[in-house]
Amino acid sequence: MGRLISAEFRKILTTRLWWALAIPAVLLAVGWAWGVSAFVTDIADDVADSDLLATTGIEVSDMSWSVLALTRAMNIATIFPMVFGALALASEINRKTITTTFLTASSRASVLGAKAITYTIWGLVYGVVVAGAASLGTVLGSNPDYLPEGGDWFLVLMSGIIACVLWTLLGMGVGALLGSPVGALVLLLVYASFVGPVGELILFGVTEGSHLTGWMPNGSANGLTGATASEVLFGQVQEIVGNNAVLAQADIEDFDIGVRFAAGAPGAYSLWVSGLIFLGWTMIFFVSGLLRNQRRDIT
Amino acid sequence: MHDGSGRIVVQNLTKNFGQVAAVQNLSFQVEPGSVTGFLGPNGAGKTTTLRMLLGLVTPTAGHATINGQLFHQLENPARVVGAVLEAQGFHPSRTARDHLRVYCAAMGMPDQRADEMLNLVGLGSAATRSAGGFSLGMKQRLALATALLGDPQVLVLDEPANGLDPEGIAWLRTFLKAFAASGRTVLISSHLLAEVEQTIDQVVIISHGQTMYYGQLDELRRSQQSRVIVQPADPNKLVAALQEAQITNVTPMPEGRVAVVGATVQQIGDVAARAGVALYGVQEEKADLEQLFFRLTSGQYAAPGTQLPPPGQGQPQQGYAQPVGQQGYPPNQAPPQQFQQQGQQSGYHQPPPGYQPGYQQQGTPPGGWGPPPGQPPTGTPPGGWGPPPQQQQQYQAPQQDQQHGGNA
Incomplete structure (x- = not known):
């Protein structure tokens, strides 16, 4: 297995794909985090200046609004590790290097196992890089008052890194299942960037704010990052409200839904539940892709 | 573990792709120390058979073993069998050296093995070039280098001469003979008998996914009445x-x-x-082998239901060329032979000492191509190009009743 993992690393490092995807991932994460945090800062500044909150005694700067920028930026940048994973096996099938790969391994299962381990590591690498880029963008764009504390910051980044790893493996599973890079990329990109988010909005509206969207692959992935951010904000609100007791419980729940919406995860479950649901989706695609290749005739 | 014999056994191998019967009840055996040609027209089922042997395609029935084991039972298969299946399996932007190093890692060979093999096949100067820019002939040579990386005991080549220049074909011929002479096994497919005629000792001729002739090439030649x-x-x-x-x-x-x-x-x-x-x-x-081959494999595209003439009952029918066919090359005058003399000027490196054709006279291999470690030395192959120890029956009479069973 060690030999095959080493071979997989060489395959990745001797071609350009890994940095060709890492560069736009970094640029997108920095830019997105910068833009969102600047936007959030503008709104929060406006709200802080209004009389509305003054009467409740809530300080807007007690809230770390910029976690929204962190989470949104990482969420959008997961597309790149997903593409990277999707090409792991599909491009080998397409370029026919899979023949030699299977001929030089003791079994197909060992090849796919080695790929799973290798791409988990690469998913982590992408996750860390994207986390760093999103943090940089957030620092650049945000009012320092709205930056989260170290612990919360770390929690959001961790959830983003886990999302990157799982998206990589999910992409790999879909690629292995379809066996075609174009098919896998079109399917994944259309779903992750259009069908998923729009469909979840519609589903969220139609089912009147149910958690159904949190069960979808994209919804649960967004929940993984989005719910973390909204929990941070929600916790802060509860703390403030606990001291004030001005806002009713219903308002707090409305706030929770609103913040989840703003974090890009309407109807999502909490961090751990979302993470487990998304892990389940990843496993479904990954295992079925693996089984598909166990039987595939390489002609 | 495998028995180290280097023997390939194909037994009752059958593959159906949906309604299409690609290979039907194929059986033959390839002995170490010889080069066996696997011949048949395009679409006869050669590639499918080789891919079943290599575990890439799952047989519908029957099995194929290398060293007495199914491919997927081999612990580190690339150290036992090397294969050249198509000249396409390269990432276009990966260099030749990197391509080989990837698979060095996979099979646990040292990295310098990559450069050694590149030099052997004459690609030493192209090591840092991307495989995407290679000509078909260069890709064939890179595929051969890949197959040889694991120092295998068995070499399986599917149409390796495609895209090779005459010089490359002559080099490949010398190389394969020397490789087999060191007690190893070579199975080489081709749709042209003339292309491999001077390389092979044994021949398996298939058509319609069935064996038409299986035995020594010399026997086939002798069976021709002049x-x-x-x-x-x-x-x-x-x-x-x-x-x-x-x-x-x-x-x-x-x-x-x-x-x-x-x-x-x-x-x-x-x-x-x-x-x-x-x-x-x-x-x-002398009757032309190519003509005989043509007759053995004709009817490939016959309409379904057409009954084939029984292919050879113990002896092939007299192999006379049609009057027009008399221009066909007599066995000893095949044109590629003239290139053998020019091997010295080529960009190919001379095979290392172990590969010299004269090598079969020597008892111990002078390094390089000895039997893989852990295997008993095979010693001198009996009589150079002699027939394998046990004589197979010359013909595998195809079963006519099965032939069109699925087509109706």
């Missing part, structure tokens, strides 16, 4: 004299010539002299 074309002064008188001398297989030909089968030039000359018939020309004509 005919003698005579230009006599008086054909009728000669024919009468020949028939009197019990030489009855005589066919008149245009321009007063006579074709005689089953008699030597001397016999005919004697008969003619006794009968007082002057002979203006006597020409012995």
Whole structure:
């Protein structure tokens, strides 16, 4: 297995794909985090200046609004590790290097196992890089008052890194299942960037704010990052409200839904539940892709 | 673990792709120390058979083993069998050296093995070039280098001469003979008999996914009766004299010539002299193997339901070329041979000492291509190019009743 993992690393490092995807991932994460945090800062500044909150005694700067920028930026940048994973096996099938790969391994299962381990590591690498880029963008764009504390910051980044790893493996599973890079990329990109988010909005509206969207692959992935951010904000609100007791419980729940919406995860479950649901989706695609290749005739 | 014999056994191998029967009940055996040609027209099922042998395609029925084991039972298969299946399996932007190093890692070979193999196949100077920019011939050579990386005991090549220049073909021929002479096994497929005729000892000819002939190439050659074309002064008188001398297989030909089968030039000359018939020309004509091959494999595209002529009952039918076909190369004059002399000027490196054709006389391999570690030395192959230890029956009579069973 060690030999095959080493071979997989060489395959990745001797071609350009890994940095060709890492560069736009970094640029997108920095830019997105910068833009969102600047936007959030503008709104929060406006709200802080209004009389509305003054009467409740809530300080807007007690809230770390910029976690929204962190989470949104990482969420959008997961597309790149997903593409990277999707090409792991599909491009080998397409370029026919899979023949030699299977001929030089003791079994197909060992090849796919080695790929799973290798791409988990690469998913982590992408996750860390994207986390760093999103943090940089957030620092650049945000009012320092709205930056989260170290612990919360770390929690959001961790959830983003886990999302990157799982998206990589999910992409790999879909690629292995379809066996075609174009098919896998079109399917994944259309779903992750259009069908998923729009469909979840519609589903969220139609089912009147149910958690159904949190069960979808994209919804649960967004929940993984989005719910973390909204929990941070929600916790802060509860703390403030606990001291004030001005806002009713219903308002707090409305706030929770609103913040989840703003974090890009309407109807999502909490961090751990979302993470487990998304892990389940990843496993479904990954295992079925693996089984598909166990039987595939390489002609 | 595998038995280390280097023997390939294909037994009752069958593969159906949906309704299409690609391979039907194929059986043959490839012995170490020889080069076996696997011949058949395009679409006969050669590639499918080789891919089943290599575990890439799952057989519908039957099995194929290497060293007595199914491919997926081999612990580190690339150290036992190397394969050249297609010249396409390269990432276009990965360099030749990197390509080989990826698979060095996979099979646990040291990295310098990559450069050694590149030099061996004559790609040493192209090591840092991307495989995407390679010509077809260069890709074939890179595929061969990949197959040889694991220092395998068995080499399987699917149409390796495609895209190779005559010089490359000559080099490959020398290389494969030397490789087999060191006690290893070579199975090479081709759709052209002439392309591999001078390389192979044994031959498996298939058509319609069925075995048409299986045995020594020399046997096939010997089974060809020669005919003698005579230009006599008086054909009728000669024919009468020949028939009197019990030489009855005589066919008149245009321009007063006579074709005689089953008699030597001397016999005919004697008969003619006794009968007082002057002979203006006597020409012995060996039947063309290529023509025989063509007849063994013809009917590939026959309409479903057409019954094939029974292919060879113990002996192939006489392999005479049609009159037009007489331009076909006689076995000893195949054009690629002339290139063998020019090997020295080529960009190919001379095979290392272990690869020299003369090597089979020596008892111990002088390094490089000895038997893989852990395996008992195979010693000198008996008699150089002799037949494998046990003689197989020459024909695998195909079962006619199964042949069109699925097509109706």
